[in-house]
Amino acid sequence: MNASAQAPANRATAARDVQLAALLASAGVLVAAAMYWWGEIQSVLELLEMAYG
Amino acid sequence: MSVLVAYKRTCLLLLVMALGIAFAVTDLRVATWHALLPLFEWMETTPMGVVGKTWGAVFALVQTVHLLAMALLGGAVLAADGRLLGLVLTDQPLQQVQAQCHRVWLLGLLLVVASGLFMACGVALKVYYLEVFWFKMLALTAGVLFQWFVRRPLVDHYGAVSQGSLRLVAVASLVIWFSVAATGRWIGFSG
Incomplete structure (x- = not known):
């Protein structure tokens, strides 16, 4: 494969790498945020239950 | 390999x-x-810490700058992520919107960090013992790293990546910056 043919292939591989990293990072962010906010909402609900029954 | x-x-x-x-x-x-405790103890003894603790008006003024900078940063995030989601500025080229929003985001970030550092010096030991402060720092760090090493490279490859991945990144970015703002406000209500 010559250099001119390699360049588009490299760009496509780089795009796949960037996209896969973005998907994994986004999934990680969403899972971590869901766990954090779920815990916070549960603790507020417990406080409200203690205060008002 | x-x-x-x-x-x-x-x-x-x-x-x-x-x-x-x-x-x-x-x-x-x-x-x-x-x-990190000695660092936070030292922060309260710095000129910024003394001014922040002694003159409430100065602290309030810097806090106002902090909130305005958060609004600037949040506005840039909303516009940039809204464009990725296809909700706003759809008549403008995507990469042009992203580039201009990034400049505003950067200015907002610099102001947020500078004013936040001053405020943290004034109440260093209070925030040191607040769990939510550390979550805010974690979310802020994650947001900056996400912007530089995930979001921008993906936008740079616009055309070669799927619309779905752009939208997922936009949603994740919005969640991160919402968490930064919400935990920041929570610090204000704590202690």
């Missing part, structure tokens, strides 16, 4: 995520927290 080279960004991300999880679940997190 060639897979590691071809997907070096993904491999690096997995390594960072693994290190982050290891840090969170081991004693290293608590040990780091204890090691």
